[in-house]
Amino acid sequence: MLMGLLNYWIVVVLMMSGLYIVIAHGNLIKKLVGLTIFQTSVFIFYISMAKIEGGSAPILADDITVYSNPLPHVLILTAIVVGIATTALGLSLVVRIKEAYGCIEEEEIQQQDNDQQAESKAEEVA
């Protein structure tokens, strides 16, 4: 039972640790790392679900009788590309945030935003 579903256990562990990192860490790069781990777990999930033990690639030949389902593998290629695009966009945003705020820690950024809001409010009152 445990070994037979090993892939799925790995998927669950990766998925949860990925999500946990996204939520728990304040560093923007670490958040993106967590997000990537989270997405990777889904890739493994799709790949494991289509794989049959001893199954072959979809090639028509007389001596092959067991096939793995190629469709989820192809689907997940698309999702991997999407994942790369997301990570790239996220990282370039972090670069711009670093330029604008001078830091990449969530708390500091929020602090700066709050300060600015307080300042503009004070101006309005004056």
Place this chain on the structure above:
Amino acid sequence: MIAHLPILQVIIPLMAAPICLMLKRTQLVWLFSLLTSGLAFAVSVLLLQQVMTSGLISYELGGWQAPWGIEYRIDKLNAFLLLIISGISTIVLFAAQTSIEKEIPKDKHIYFYVLYLLSLTGMLGIVATGDAFNVFVFLEISSLSAYALIAMGKNKQALWASYQYLIMGTIGATFILIGIGLMYQMTGTLNMYDLSQRLPEVAQSRTVFAAFAFVIVGVCLKLALFPLHLWLPNAYAYAPSIVTAFFAATATKVAIYLLIRFTFSVFGLSFSFTTIPLQTLFMALGLIGIFVASFAAIFQSNIKHLFAYSSIAQIGYMIVGFSISSVTGLTATLLHLFNHALMKSAIFLALAAVVFRVGNVQLNSLRGLGRQMPLTMAAIVLGGLSLIGVPLTVGFVSKWYLLIALVEQGWWPVAGLILLGSMLAVAYVWRIVEVAYFKEPVGPPIKEAPMSFLVPIWALVIANIYFGIDTRISVQVAEAAAQSLFGVSL
């Protein structure tokens, strides 16, 4: 040509996006984008006509037969949504060139249009397709371009808002992807119609329950249902004004479409509302959303923030209508989709005009603006009246249907709460009226917005009033769409 309309709807903006890069001159790119969006709108009008007269259109991509190939399936619901998205996109684009001149650096103008068209492609694709995995792909096309568009805002907060949206949006999209994977595991199909046929057989398995949960939570993240709305206010407030006008009217609507499509068509009514207590859950979240977001709106000093919170509250109304799960309730939701798109695009375009002249949309900067920019401020007020639901505006029509739907079920307390929620809208709209009309202007005199703003703004405001009086078209389409969802699935 006519037979290929479903794919043309999506492929026209997709192909136009890279062509923009080759045109090089901003004015030319703007005209080209406008033309593209206009073409997409024309296609959606033709599609809606065709669907209303002869029923469902099924288009097999590349001639591969469904359920093996990707199928584009246009019924009344899709056609209605396609019309809203492409229509709003076209009207908003009219004002785009003037607005971005002051908000986005010159060398990025062309990229703005490229991203805008890609985002449009994504939204149209999500709605047009009948394939579950295709939904995910288009969702990511529209989201990735949305993150980049929001990051173009001129304040540094735009970057932070975009980053937060990216994290939340990606988690949402990945949840949907997991849900689709689980469904595929159980049924071996990705075609939505095929899924709706095969899912009932395995409906009692834990995998399908998990799939349902993942899809619904993912979609709710995208539609900013309370309490998953945290990304929305900053994203709307700091994005370039044109982007806000476009997204406020369309992006969350597309997510609501997905929610309706997955619950009503794919999983089926009996599974979504009988096996799973979705009704109570969504009714509660919708109502809490209305009150929390409306209260938050009252205390905002940035008008864009104010209307962003109001958007979350309006989503609450749509969710309440949805959770009634009756034909009238769903009609109310679909009507409100259409009407809210009209109001919010009018209001946010008017705010874009204010940003153009004044430079910001802080409440204090609006002092006395009612006299200096009378036409623009009148548009905001009329849009606000529509948000409240005053008779003769579109807002009244959808609230009316929502109340009828609630009374039909005998849910008087909820109907009362809805009316109470509208009172909160009075409070936040009044704050703007008070500042704009009853305070003395400060600082240098400000001119009325240029025609490139006034024409699209007032086109939308007039539509707000027209569809509030002559409800034949919108109600007929919404009702037909709702009935078809309750009749035969898909």
